[in-house]
Amino acid sequence: MTTTLTAPRTRWRGTDVFTQVLVLTQRSLRTLVSDPRMIVFSVLQPLVMLTLFSQIFASIANTPGFPTGVSYIDFLMPAILVNTAIQSALQAGVGLVTDMKNGVLARFRSLPIRVGSVLVARSLSDLVRTAAQLVLMMLFAIVIFGFSPAGGVGGVLAALALSLAVGWGLGWVFLAIASWLRNAELMQTVGFLAMFPLMFASSAYVPVGALPGWLQAVANVNPLTYAVDAARALCLAHPVTGVVSALTISAALGLVGWVFAVRGFRRPL
Amino acid sequence: MNDLMIKASDVGKAFGDRQALDGVSIAVPRGTVLGLLGHNGAGKTTLVNVLTTMLPPDRGTAEVAGFDVVREAHQVRSRIGLTGQFAAVDEGLSGLDNLVLIARLLGASTREARARAAELLELFDLVDAAKRPSRTYSGGMRRRLDLAASLVGHPEVIFLDEPTTGLDPAARLGLWEVVERLVTDGTTVLLTTQYLDEADRLADSITVLAQGRVVATGTSAELKAQVGQRSVTVTLADRSDLPKAQEALERAGLHPVPAADTLTAPVTSSRELAVVVRALDEVGLEATELALGEPTLDDVYLTLAAHAA
Structure with a gap:
């Protein structure tokens, strides 16, 4: 044989951060495309919620305190978008833990690439995945449930972008948790325990005014209320108030998540 | 360079x-x-x-x-x-x-x-x-x-x-x-x-x-060469006799290391099997099994432990 195993013709000495992120993002997306069941299954849960809630709570639209002239599906859908983005953020953490477990990250660590590149790539590919999920959910809602809010296409797309931003910020929190816990089951449990009550103790499914007093207090300080209110205002063409708060909170979460994720990730496997 | x-x-x-x-x-x-x-x-x-x-x-x-x-x-x-x-x-x-x-x-x-x-x-x-x-x-x-x-x-x-x-x-x-x-x-x-x-x-x-x-x-x-060529592993009928056997082997100049119910000692030649048998005989013990082992990683450890002692 003429080829040598190691003797170099050219020696590669590593590459710039941009290429690292690009190549690593492509890698995660390729895994996603090779197994699209992940996307399909990940929209099942929000779809079930959408179906159940739109039927069970439909009569809430006739109660006092509910915005007049708004159908429940138009009220509900923005919350479902935010919820889907949040579930998806949790999956970002789970994905990172999976990479740690199957040894791919150990390989990356022995290569001349930056820790941050691996995390940014993970986060970017999850952003793409979340966008795909949100669009899919939106189509379901429009075609099957007759979602057609007053905000029109522009409002809906703005709400979608906002949900994406919220999910992205929160995704960094879960990446941080993942790089410290390093355990998928624990991640799922922590995520579920944190997010499930927060989702209900917010303006997501019923107007805050319809909640019991103590829950109203929780809902009013719950960051998810800001996100849901903002997404809803965009969809329903209501005066938009919460967008800046929602984006600020997400950016803050993202920043804190980034700092802890990089620190946690640097620790030896 | x-x-x-x-x-x-x-x-x-x-x-x-x-x-x-x-x-x-x-x-x-x-x-x-x-x-x-x-x-x-x-x-x-x-x-x-x-x-x-x-x-x-x-x-x-x-x-x-x-x-x-x-x-x-x-x-x-x-x-x-x-x-x-x-x-x-x-x-x-x-x-x-x-x-x-x-x-x-x-x-x-x-x-x-x-x-x-x-x-x-x-x-x-x-x-x-x-x-x-x-x-x-x-x-x-x-x-x-x-x-x-x-x-x-x-x-x-x-x-x-x-x-x-x-x-x-x-x-x-x-x-x-x-x-x-x-x-x-x-x-x-x-x-x-x-x-x-x-x-x-x-x-x-x-x-x-x-x-x-x-x-x-x-x-x-x-x-x-440092490990020695072989080691002898002794199994006794009654494991409570192990300390007694260990003493006997040490008196004979060997460096036995006890395991759960055996003693293993590095030896330089197979002739040392006889040393083991004699040493046990002197204290009235008989091995149910005497095994001569080729050098393994274990022996490297045993020998080095013995040298360190």
């Missing part, structure tokens, strides 16, 4: 209050194979992790390919290859895509990356499976892909951490041949193993680690 490709001086690393590495120094000249021999927990993997920049040492310094593993980690990483105990491949990607990914991350263009991947797939007999997701690969194929992945960047130094653990004999032999070719190409190899025969076959020099310390260094021949 200083041509040491791996140089570690007094490297220490503790996990909590367990001292995983306690002042380890090694030196590996270019184009040679160092066999790092030791049981589980001896510190082999920790040392590999320090040398491959994955784990910063608590004390001491280490250089690989002339670069400091802490301050110049980036330079070290572009010159080494690592194959760990578990195949570190992306199961969602095909074998081809796995290798292209590594090459791209090392700085190859897409074209160069594809060419290098094709070359390695050929060499490791993975051409037919190149486009299948690696999650469908058998254990042996995965390990081959993993090894191929560690060679993508034409590394100057390769770390093989128990590369043959869990491989069948044929695959083990295949891997040995690959290592021999690497050395022919001028690559420096650090190989950790629990098997004396593996180190014997591949390594130019062997370092024995126990409890985070270097307990012996030398060529295979030198170590064997």
Whole structure:
């Protein structure tokens, strides 16, 4: 044989951060495309919620305190978008833990690439995945449930972008948790325990005014209320108030998540 | 000219209050194979992790390919290859895509990356499976892909951490041949193993680690001479007699080491079997089983423990 195993013709000495992120993002997306069941299954849960809630709570639209002239599906859908983005953020953490477990990250660590590149790539590919999920959910809602809010296409797309931003910020929190816990089951449990009550103790499914007093207090300080209110205002063409708060909170979460994720990730496997 | 490709001086690393590495120094000249021999927990993997920049040492310094593993980690990483105990491949990607990914991350263009991947797939007999997701690969194929992945960047130094653990004999032999070719190409190899025969076959020099310390260094021949040729294992009918038997053997000038219900003592020749029998007879004990063993890693430990005592 003429080829040598190691003797170099050219020696590669590593590459710039941009290429690292690009190549690593492509890698995660390729895994996603090779197994699209992940996307399909990940929209099942929000779809079930959408179906159940739109039927069970439909009569809430006739109660006092509910915005007049708004159908429940138009009220509900923005919350479902935010919820889907949040579930998806949790999956970002789970994905990172999976990479740690199957040894791919150990390989990356022995290569001349930056820790941050691996995390940014993970986060970017999850952003793409979340966008795909949100669009899919939106189509379901429009075609099957007759979602057609007053905000029109522009409002809906703005709400979608906002949900994406919220999910992205929160995704960094879960990446941080993942790089410290390093355990998928624990991640799922922590995520579920944190997010499930927060989702209900917010303006997501019923107007805050319809909640019991103590829950109203929780809902009013719950960051998810800001996100849901903002997404809803965009969809329903209501005066938009919460967008800046929602984006600020997400950016803050993202920043804190980034700092802890990089620190946690640097620790030896 | 200083041509040491791996140089570690007094490297220490503790996990909590367990001292995983306690002042380890090694030196590996270019184009040679160092066999790092030791049981589980001896510190082999920790040392590999320090040398491959994955784990910063608590004390001491280490250089690989002339670069400091802490301050110049980036330079070290572009010159080494690592194959760990578990195949570190992306199961969602095909074998081809796995290798292209590594090459791209090392700085190859897409074209160069594809060419290098094709070359390695050929060499490791993975051409037919190149486009299948690696999650469908058998254990042996995965390990081959993993090894191929560690060679993508034409590394100057390769770390093989128990590369043959869990491989069948044929695959083990295949891997040995690959290592021999690497050395022919001028690559420096650090190989950790629990098997004396593996180190014997591949390594130019062997370092024995126990409890985070270097307990012996030398060529295979030198170590064997130090180990003694054989050891005798004594099994007694009643295990409560073990302390008595141990005393008797010690009086006879041997260095027995007790296990659960046996005593093992290194011997220099088979004639010492008679010494054992006589010593036991003097205290009125009889062995139900007397076994003469060829030198193993255990014997290296036993001997070294006896020397230390």
